[in-house]
Amino acid sequence: MPPSSDKSAPTATAPIRFGPPPTPLIGLDAVAGHSALRGFLGERRRAGRLPHALLFLGPKGVGKRTLAQALAADHFCRNGGGCGECADCGALLRGNHPGVVTVAPLEGKSAISIEQVQLLSRELSLSAADERGRVTLLLGADRMTLAAQDALLKTLEEPRPGNVLVLTASRGDAVLPTIRSRCQRFALLPLTNEEMATVAHRLGLAPAIPLEVAAGCPGVLVEWGAPLVDRLRRGVAKLLAEERGREDLAKWIALLYEEQPDEVEPAQVRARARLLLRLTSSLVRDAVVLRASGGTATIRNLDQTEQLHAISHRPEWIDASDALGRLARAHDRIEGNVDAASALLCALQPAADEAARVGEA
Ligand SMILES: [Zn+2]
Known part of the structure; x- marks a missing residue:
């Protein structure tokens, strides 16, 4: 079933389109x-x-x-x-x-x-x-x-x-x-x-991301399948893989506001910050798997293998459990209504510090 053109494409800020597939059955x-x-x-x-x-x-x-x-x-x-x-x-x-x-x-x-x-x-x-x-x-x-x-x-x-x-x-x-x-x-x-492919077919989705990126979660496939999210995911992968230091935090801020309206609501910025943290976690998790296994069999962002190899060698993501924990805590803090940009920067700052420290050594 091809994606129907009359349905508006899901966007990064739209609520997740859960619910019944467009077949009559809803049980x-x-x-x-x-x-x-x-x-x-x-x-x-x-x-x-x-x-x-x-x-x-x-x-x-x-x-x-x-x-x-x-x-x-x-x-x-x-x-x-x-x-x-x-x-x-x-x-x-x-x-x-x-x-x-x-x-x-x-x-x-x-x-x-x-x-x-x-x-x-x-x-x-x-x-x-x-x-x-x-x-x-x-x-x-x-x-x-x-x-x-x-x-x-x-x-x-x-x-x-x-x-x-x-x-x-x-x-x-x-x-x-x-x-x-x-x-x-x-x-x-x-x-x-296979079940994810069935969901994509029933919802008439043609997701921009590889199915594996959604990690078996249809709601993630719907949300992340939007072209904007795919662009953000590639942007995050590039940023994580680059040689970087403190000044690159500005690039994260750019991702936070990319394609946002001029009069953006704080709730939309919070949603974007959470999305960036989840995309970061997904990529860091893959880099860790790649480093540990040396193979790509169980990585999710399969189309980003080159960047993942670079991320897996970045010093700031070596201690993965610490990094992934920090990203998850920042995600929860943003749920609690704090300023999204600061929470995002706090989660990434230790990584940037570590990169700068290793760079200076
Ligand atoms: Zn009925």
């Missing part, structure tokens, strides 16, 4: 990958024995939300299995099904607040509007404030019959153990290359 059977888990959930749902609280854990973009939405579609579809055409499926696709409650960080916010959870708890204490019960999707449980997590505990302890609560999180350790222990937990593993 569990329409989701690519996660077949054992889909089988289990489908069986339990048909038997009316879904756990009252489920926690989907897995990397960003692996399909946690897609799976949660598909489970809701299976639950409410009049024809069974998420036909995509009945009245219930229509309401699900429009996002206004009375049986589905969705909680996620509000626009421009990085966390789910206690007020949002209190509102949810009140709603869940009432009878469901739909006689088939209520499915609550709590997207980003790892982004609830501590107070919000505390407030959720009571709801999890005394669930009203007919409620199914599906939580998603990429960082399991950011969810309180008391919440984790009250949920049945499921790990979503990265998709195989």
Whole structure:
């Protein structure tokens, strides 16, 4: 299926286009990958024995939300299995099904607040509007404030019959153990290359990046498949591979603002900084693998092999666990609303210092 020209191409700042593929089906059977888990959930749902609280854990973009939405579609579809055409499926696709409650960080916010959870708890204490019960999707449980997590505990302890609560999180350790222990937990593993190819085909994507770069995460493929992201990825690879020192931080700032509007919103700069950090991590990870194995069998940025060889010899990325940890911490700090440019520079500064120090020696 060729990419249709009437769809606007995803951009670096657009929300990830998760959700059902453009086939009529929107239930569990329409989701690519996660077949054992889909089988289990489908069986339990048909038997009316879904756990009252489920926690989907897995990397960003692996399909946690897609799976949660598909489970809701299976639950409410009049024809069974998420036909995509009945009245219930229509309401699900429009996002206004009375049986589905969705909680996620509000626009421009990085966390789910206690007020949002209190509102949810009140709603869940009432009878469901739909006689088939209520499915609550709590997207980003790892982004609830501590107070919000505390407030959720009571709801999890005394669930009203007919409620199914599906939580998603990429960082399991950011969810309180008391919440984790009250949920049945499921790990979503990265998709195989064949499954990723199926996703690309169904979504009509012709990603600019090699499929491997998305590391088995369809959401990453959609976000990073945009031509701008591919240009940024090449820019980052070039910068990481170059002989460099402190003055080159200006080049990172240039990437931060490349093709951004003149009146760019802080949230967009934060999103770009996070993207640059994730692209950097992906490339540094490959350079480490290349140095350790000497081969390209398991590297992801296959088209950047030449730059990866250069990066693997750069002194600032030799201590990879330290470097990758620093990039991940900077990514989380930017989630917390700090100034994006400083957080980006802090993550890269030790690397630049190290390069300058080795250069001077
Ligand atoms: Zn249906």
